[in-house]
């Protein structure tokens with residue numbers, strides 16, 4: 001039941017005139033389920049916003065956070081100040097990193113570390129004497145957060161409209177074409193290109209899987225042109241693709257890897273950027289006059305966030321959750337076979353990692369404005385939270401979800417699609 005009281009709270013990405021008085025107020029969460037203010041239980045088929053990978057309400061994280069608040073509630077990481085949870089987290093991430101010996105820069109979320117990655121890429125080239133390498137290429141339909149550089153890099157065009165001039169030296173290439181990347185680098189001149197931003201599986205843009213060979217091909221193109229390959233693994237990390245970071249599903253060596261979300265199961269905001277040793281090197285020489293990265297947020301390396309992350313990593317390890325993102329990919333795709341055959345559905349995208357999209361046909365979308373939102377609401381009525389996107393719905397359940405939850409999807413989605421066709425005007 002929706003909470004009907006008007007409230008000044010302004011929601012991200014929301015038509016507030018429609019939302020105010022029609023909120024979905026979540027009051028409790030446990031495991032793969034959430035409850036609303038009327039006490040109704042729902043399967044959290046999106047793991048909140050792609051992040052509750054370990055499931056909700058894990059007491060191990062609560063205990064670690066509580067203990068950390070009692071021990072050292074907050075302290076910054078600027079200059080030479082550090083704290084134990086941040087040091088431990090950096091060591092663990094560096095050990096797990098796809099490129100051994102990676103350095104770890106901490107931030108407050110995904111968009112924060114995406115912007116950090118762009119700044120590091122550009123300033124790295126300044127410090128190795130190639131200051132013309134400033135251009136950043138990203139992909140159509142990509143999503144890289146809502147900070148300045150991330151907005152400019154984003155490939156969902158409506159998200160960049162209406163904000164005046166965005167940072168310059170950004171361009172986009174077709175998300176599924178390595179040839180388009182090669183052509184864009186040729187057009188600009190490799191001596192001008194600093195970085196290529198790439199979600200291994202595009203998430204918010206509609207769960208777009210890379211064509212076979214795509215990731216290897218773009219990594220090779222970047223290497224050949226001295227363009228830094230930035231893998232944006234904010235969604236793909238922490239088991240979503242069945243590996244620690246997502247990009248390590250492929251045998252490639254990214255220069256920078258952005259992570260957030262599942263790093264703490266979303267319990268406390270945190271982002272972490274892995275920086276391959278050769279990119280970090282100019283900043284770590286110790287020589288007099290060595291460059292200093294004049295960048296970082298107040299909450300970088302917050303001890304409570306890092307304690308939450310360490311406890312979350314313990315859970316991934318102890319419960320062997322990371323490989324589940326791979327072992328569940330076929331069962332998830334199978335659970336959507338009924339949806340795939342439905343007349344309202346153009347395409348189901350699934351089979352690589354524990355995430356999926358159900359895209360409605362152009363006819364349904366044209367005939368029924370708001371069809372994706374309507375489908376989302378019909379599924380709420382079935383006790384399932386999904387996320388509406390432009391052309392359909394996306395799913396990314398907690399890695400602890402299992403057969404009963406997949407069975408629920410298998411029955412609830414086709415039933416809701418039937419209702420969508422019969423009830424829209």
Ligand code: PMP
Pocket residue numbers: 109110111112114143144145146199203204232233234235260261
């Ligand atoms: N990159 C990707 C791939 C994302 O999916 C997101 C968030 N959905 C971000 C960056 C931005 O993260 P945040 O919302 O934590 O700033």
